[in-house]
Amino acid sequence: MSEKLQNIKEEIILYIKKNKTQAIKAAILVILFIIAACLFFAGGSDDNSDTIMVDESMQGDAFEETELEAPSDIYVDVGGAVNMPGVVSLPAGSRVFEAISAVGGVSKEGDTSNLNLASILSDGDKLYISKIDEINETPQSEGSFYSSTTSNTKPGKVNLNRATSEQLQLLQGVGPAMAQRIIEYRNNAGMFKATKELMNVSGIGEKTFKKLEPNIEI
Numbered sequence: 001m002s003e004k005l006q007n008i009k010e011e012i013i014l015y016i017k018k019n020k021t022q023a024i025k026a027a028i029l030v031i032l033f034i035i036a037a038c039l040f041f042a043g044g045s046d047d048n049s050d051t052i053m054v055d056e057s058m059q060g061d062a063f064e065e066t067e068l069e070a071p072s073d074i075y076v077d078v079g080g081a082v083n084m085p086g087v088v089s090l091p092a093g094s095r096v097f098e099a100i101s102a103v104g105g106v107s108k109e110g111d112t113s114n115l116n117l118a119s120i121l122s123d124g125d126k127l128y129i130s131k132i133d134e135i136n137e138t139p140q141s142e143g144s145f146y147s148s149t150t151s152n153t154k155p156g157k158v159n160l161n162r163a164t165s166e167q168l169q170l171l172q173g174v175g176p177a178m179a180q181r182i183i184e185y186r187n188n189a190g191m192f193k194a195t196k197e198l199m200n201v202s203g204i205g206e207k208t209f210k211k212l213e214p215n216i217e218i
């Protein structure tokens with residue numbers, strides 16, 4: 001390729017000597033030719049290979065980060081006859097006895113005989129530890145473990161006339177505010193004479209009552 005450039009250069013010089021009037025044009029042609037030759041030989045594939053290597057490296061880092069992602073924790077609300085009731089954070093797959101341990105264990109008044117301590121917890125579960133006298137009053141109760149999803153242990157029926165705020169909150173859709181309204185109605189109007197009276201409580205309509213009816217009694 002260099003021999004061809006040399007021959008072209010000699011031809012251009014000879015052309016200039018023979019025709020000096022067009023020397024400027026010839027000089028411009030030489031410059032353009034040199035620029036074109038430099039651009040041709042300056043091109044390379046190194047930049048492309050570097051770019052590919054960087055991209056592959058970034059993809060590898062992203063893949064490693066995905067593999068190392070740790071499983072998320074779950075949050076469980078533990079109340080009733082325990083030493084430190086409240087919401088606790090536990091590793092996914094934890095069991096009922098581990099949640100009880102996380103809140104300082106069962107208090108002297110508590111009784112876990114109605115619970116399956118080996119049940120696996122899910123995120124958002126509510127665990128209520130009954131007192132001994134509460135279990136004696138309602139021996140038909142199957143337990144006090146309410147899961148937000150599914151569980152091997154289902155809560156028994158809640159007695160509207162004897163239930164505490166925590167027990168009322170075991171009912172699906174009943175939060176602290178609604179539980180307080182039920183207790184206030186009971187204190188002001190007297191004991192419930194029929195479960196349908198629950199619809200007299202502010203915020204509980206026919207649709208809500210139908211959802212609660214299978215799980216309540218008087």
